[in-house]
Amino acid sequence: MTDLLLLHTSPVHVPVFEALRDRNHPGAVLRHLVVPELLDQARAEGPESVAPALRGLLLAEAAPPGTPGPPGTPVLVTCSTIGAIAESLAPALGAPVLRVDRPMAAAAVRAGRRIAVLAALGSTLAPTGELLAEEAAGRPVSIRTHLVAGAWERFEAGDTAGYLARVADAADSVTGADVIVLAQASMAGAAGLVTSPVPVLSSPAPGLAAGLALRSAA
Numbered sequence: 001m002t003d004l005l006l007l008h009t010s011p012v013h014v015p016v017f018e019a020l021r022d023r024n025h026p027g028a029v030l031r032h033l034v035v036p037e038l039l040d041q042a043r044a045e046g047p048e049s050v051a052p053a054l055r056g057l058l059l060a061e062a063a064p065p066g067t068p069g070p071p072g073t074p075v076l077v078t079c080s081t082i083g084a085i086a087e088s089l090a091p092a093l094g095a096p097v098l099r100v101d102r103p104m105a106a107a108a109v110r111a112g113r114r115i116a117v118l119a120a121l122g123s124t125l126a127p128t129g130e131l132l133a134e135e136a137a138g139r140p141v142s143i144r145t146h147l148v149a150g151a152w153e154r155f156e157a158g159d160t161a162g163y164l165a166r167v168a169d170a171a172d173s174v175t176g177a178d179v180i181v182l183a184q185a186s187m188a189g190a191a192g193l194v195t196s197p198v199p200v201l202s203s204p205a206p207g208l209a210a211g212l213a214l215r216s217a218a
Helices: 013-024 036-045 047-062 083-088 102-111 122-136 151-156 160-172 185-193 204-217
Strands: 004-008 030-034 075-077 097-099 114-119 142-147 179-182
Touching: 004 013, 004 047, 004 204, 013 030, 013 185, 013 204, 036 047, 036 122, 047 083, 075 083, 075 204, 083 097, 083 122, 097 204, 102 114, 102 122, 102 179, 102 204, 114 122, 114 160, 122 142, 151 160, 160 179, 160 185, 179 185, 185 204
Parallel strands: 004 030, 004 075, 075 097, 114 142, 114 179
Antiparallel strands: none
């Protein structure tokens, strides 16, 4: 029985979440769905444009006919660009849907008022800022966003080390912040390279824990 369905827009996330499962949640059963074209469309036409395709995909995958277990398998969406759209589809799916960065955003607004957001992809900045404001729930927060120049090109070229190094360098250059948020799940490895004393938050570990908790709560 699948405990959690993970929707990715890049295959690089699969081993990351498998490793987190093995380390922190042994025995949990994950199923991975990788659909890069959803991010391509969201970048070209806006996140709202993927809603019909995403709804059909998740309706088929969260409880595919003939599979064991109850319907409504929880879904964790690891792409920050389309996370809000995916969450909005939960009522239609009859299953909980969680964007991977929501637990991280909740932790960020608890950590301090001045939040710096780093992203390698411009389409991620607005959804992340909106999520932080939502999690702040009216509390005063100052959100500054930073696009890490040249990072996404390295990611697309498969230069993971170069990608993470650029993100870490950008984090080290942040000033006047209480907490730094790494907006994309693919950036998580940069947290260990940062030398700044400012806390750096990433989404995969808390996101996976929260996603698996959805099954326990069901």
